[in-house]
Amino acid sequence: MAKKQFKAESKRLLDMMINSIYTQKEIFLRELISNASDAIDKLYYKALTDEQLVFNKEDYYIKIAVDKAARTLTITDTGIGMTQPELENNLGVIAKSGSLAFKKENEVKDGHNIIGQFGVGFYSAFMVAEKITVTSKALGSDEAFKWESTGADGYTITPREKDSVGTEIVLTIKENTEDDQYDEFLEEYRLRAIIKKYSDFIRYPIKMDVTKQRPKEGSDDEFEEYHEEQTINSMVPIWRKNKNELTQEDYENFYTEKRYGFDKPLKHVHISADGAVVYNAILFIPENTPFDYYTKEYEKGLELYSNGVLIMNKCGDLLPDYFSFVKGMVDSDDLSLNISREMLQHDRQLSLIAKNIKNKIKSQLQSMLKDERENYEKFYKSFGRQLKYGVYSDYGANKDVLQDLLLFYSSKEKKLVTLDEYVSRMPEDQKYIYYAAGESIERIEKLPQIEVISEKGYEIMYFTDDIDEFAIKMLMSYKEKEFKSVSSGDLGIDSDVEKDQAEAEDSGNKDLFESMQTILSGKVKKVKTSKRLRSHPVCLSAEGELTIEMEKILKAMPN
Ligand code: ADP
Ligand code: MG
Secondary structure, eight states: OOOBOOOHHHHHHHHHIIIIIOSOTTHHHHHHHHHHHHHHHHHHHHHHHOTTOOOOGGGOOEEEEEETTTTEEEEEEOSOOOOHHHHHHHHHSTTOOHHHHHHHHHTOOTTOOOOOOOSSGGGGGGGTEEEEEEEEEOTTOSOEEEEEEOSTTOEEEEEEOOSSSEEEEEEEEOOOOSSOOOGGGGOHHHHHHHHHHHHTTOSSOEEEEEEEEEEOTTOSSOEEEEEEEEEOOOOSOGGGSOGGGOOHHHHHHHHHHTTSOSSOEEEEEEEEEESSSEEEEEEEEESSOOTTTTSTTOOOOEEEEETTEEEEEEEGGGSOGGGTTOEEEEEESOOOOOSSHHHHHTOHHHHHHHHHHHHHHHHHHHHHHHHOHHHHHHHHHHHHHHHHHHHHGGGGTTHHHHGGGOOEEETTTSSEEOHHHHHHTOOTTOOSEEEEEOSSHHHHHTOHHHHHHHHTTOOEEEEOSHHHHHHHHHHOEETTEEEEETTBSOOSOOOHHHHHHHHHHHHHTHHHHHHHHHHTBTTBSOOOOOSOOSSOSOOOOBOSSOOHHHHHHHHHSOO
16 A cells, blocks of 8 residues: 655654654653543543443553563553544644644533644654554444554555554654663653653553562462553542642642652642633742752743643743742643743743732732741741842832832841831831841941931841842832931931031031041042941941942952
8 A cells, every 4th residue: 555645744843853842752652641641531522412422431541561572562542533534634744733623623611621732742652663553443433444654754544453442552662772772661660650750640540561570379489470450640630639638748748759849848839720721730839948049050940731741840931030939830721732842931821820820929928928927937038039139130020029028137126027017117207218238137236327227216127138238229119118228328317407517517627537538548439527426436328329238249249
């Protein structure tokens, strides 16, 4: 029988597919299993709308079988199967999603989701297989067909016997080459690990014959091998479970299993969103700062699943930078996922989910701050700096999200306080929110300028983090109160009388001040009388935008 050619665009795609799109070969199994699961979903959906059909969930499964000697890996499903034209259309045209067409035809109702998001999923099998044979019998059909291809040179379709409805895909695994290893895809343990990694939460059992050992009959020390069929996947993902059924420990185990961190999570958020976009998510706020957190190496992101199938390990688009510490996963059936990350970035559903998640994290942090102050301070110790970077970056675009999550050390309370707490305690005559920047609390407390402000009964926020003052500059004000550095020229506390007095003293000591200025030339701009000194004879103050501390930091930065 003459070989049929793939459609031209398919040929090119196939090449691309095998050579570049997927960096990890192992994902071929994820794709085939997800197709098998889709095929069972379709049957399930048909059964729901057709009274003649009975769907017993137990009869439906996916089976993985290995034959090392023949170098074959077989994936069998008891799904809806494919007719001859379907084999032709679905497997002969790459990037045409058959699932999507089915979805449109059948107007799938909420909850019965058959997704066609992979486009070229099936072809990923050519990354590991030199030959693929698909035998399929469609629901309601008496005949079965075999589709066979060795790659870009085309495919054949011929009639073949098959008893039951469903599809059997046989991959003949490539031989190892110097550069590439393929033998691993014939190893039980490896396959099991891949299934666990990507397809653990597929709703139907994924069965495999596993090799086991037992004592040989009539012998104490001899063992024999035997095979036992096992279900590899755990089927019901924790995020699909009801929150009420889950304990704190369940979430902690999940956190550990997933290796989100080596610590225990400080907080988890379990979301089952049912609005404009439907998704489930479990998010964690870690307790400790990951060792590489404040470095370039750290990569933010959440795991992204589509209908129980892992699509991406770290989807960065799901998290704003200022919440980059959040770990966890998102699962949505609504994603019109595509093969390339760029396309994913422009997905409207994905950005809706991202926005939703951002708000959830924010309100979680807010309620922690309100109801679990101690926990919040733990969190703040680990990740507060990131929030302040968030205020500072993007020209303060995110200040509304973040300003109420900030904490600074208070001169009055001797502990961390929020801006709101500060402002709500301000005496009526206090015009500004005062802050003092320095290396440590101890050093700040020795600043001469502190005295006069404290004497007035005003509270001062101590900034000990490099980023603090920069972030505050971006905020400019909070609840209409401007921020004022204690080292700035005009503190806004001198009365007119005091100002006049100072000016009089300035002119009275003109010669003295001028010669001091000459001596200190290049170090200070001006020497003048101050009314803000108490027990100290002298202090430094800054004029203009940059404070002394900020200048220090900028000078210390590498150019
Ligand atoms: P997608 O899954 O995005 O549609 P694939 O390349 O993974 O793209 O699969 C192409 C099409 O082939 C599917 O949409 C489906 O119609 C058909 N198909 C693949 N595998 C199976 C299977 N095991 N049973 C039934 N149909 C299948
Ligand atoms: Mg697919």
